Amino acid sequence: MRLVFLPRAAAAATVVLTSFVTFGSLASAWFIPPPANDPSALFGVRRPNRPLLPAASATLLDLEALDDYSLGQFRLSPSFAIIQPDGTWPIYHKGYDGHISHVEFITGAGEMARKVAVLRHVDLNKIESFDITDYTRGEKVTSTSSVCPFYDDSNGAVVYYALRTAKGRANARVRESNESYEMEVTMASMRDAFVLSDIVPWDGVDIPIVPSSESANA
DSSP states (O other), X not given: OOEEOSSXXXXXXXXXXXXXXXXXXXXXXXXXXXXXXXXXXXXXXOOOSSOOOOOEEOOHHHHHHHHHHHTTTEEOSSBOEEEEOTTEEEEEEEOTTSSEEEEEEEETTSOEEEEEEEEEETTTTEEEEEEEEEEETXXXXXXXXXXXXXXETTTOOEEEEEEEETTEEEEEEEEEETTEEEEEEEETTSSSOEXXXXXXXXXXXXXXEEEGGGOSOO
């Protein structure tokens, strides 16, 4: 397995990076190939400097910490998804390339409650990042959260998520386990990593959205 960081060639990456910064994505500055295919070295969320023990299954406290970290904007388990706020409906906007460039969640009063900016690699038809921002009465109420997926070039599924919210940085690795999938989550604010079981892999093509009633990580 090899991680795919979508802008492949160095020269192309420079051009793409420039366009990302112009676009305004917080995630854009992260798009530099990770050393030795180890994204954790790039994103700076490492487990403590001590002998590494196998991560334990997530406890209720771990799940609550993950829900708190994600700010109700996205979930990781049982499958990755963007959360649709209560009392809103999504409006999809397309860019010049015909792909969805951002999604606005609009309230009954016609106000935007959440905006999700989408960067996509058109040739590969894979999502490079989400930037998620919440609003109240047209005013930004949270710093923008970013989700950057990495892909396995053998099957196209996401095997690593680099995350940033107002709560800090985190990462999540997806791997096979006993004919199913699990996810190891490492959060900068927590001492130990933990494992989520029965993960449904995501291919990074469509934009998964679930209602807030399904926002809790399981």
